């Protein structure tokens with residue numbers, strides 16, 4: 360059996376993947392430009408793991424500056440079928456405390472200035488995002504995280520804001536009234552693009568603080584946030600190693616590998632050749648079949 364490829368996108372504080380063996384550095388270019396950083400390909404037992412630092416090592420890119428399309432396209436080029444994105448976030452509920460983890464299954468998008476689709480330039484496609492994460496992969500991610508002994512909430516809503524500033528108190532209270540669980544700035548585009556690229560996607564969110572709605576915010580201690588972040592990142596790294604072992608036997612009987620079935624509206628005869636070539640990796644099999 361061919362080994363599975365698990366992609367991992369690391370966020371704040373998570374700039375390299377520990378526990379990988381025989382690591383190879385891969386520089387890629389894509390039709391959408393350059394990814395945030397080189398990819399690091401290594402192994403955990405039978406599973407191949409491809410790691411990418413979302414903000415680049417050294418943390419050089421704002422959430423709005425990240426080339427999400429290049430990042431996801433590069434993972435597709437590398438044959439990744441499963442993707443876990445890891446990010447830090449603020450908690451929007453009292454019972455989700457700094458140091459806790461959550462595997463969200465829904466998103467609300469409040470971003471407004473980032474490319475979030477592979478479509479355009481003469482090809483139109485509409486995929487379903489009703490269930491924006493892969494159910495089976497999310498279940499395995501929850502189990503793999505629980506196996507580290509950490510407290511992890513299964514499901515919840517992730518609110519994605521543009522940033523880079525955090526929200527105002529009025530915004531924070533408004534978002535709380537929407538019933539969201541965490542607030543952060545990056546995973547939404549990754550969920551959208553992974554779906555278009557037919558990659559199974561799940562996200563592990565590390566709670567570092569309460570957003571500014573919380574009364575304790577006046578007393579925020581940066582050293583405490585960094586301490587919590589460091590502990591969270593260690594848990595996340597162990598969770599990924601656990602997950603890599605678990606997905607060796609997972610079969611992709613979820614809808615993700617067929618997300619583009621029936622999604623492309625454009626008549627293939629009018630798709631510009633350059634667009635078709637750029638997207639061949641993602642849409643080619645559907646265009647040829649018509």
Ligand SMILES: [Zn+2]
Pocket residue numbers: 493494495496558559560611613614615616
């Ligand atoms: Zn899936």
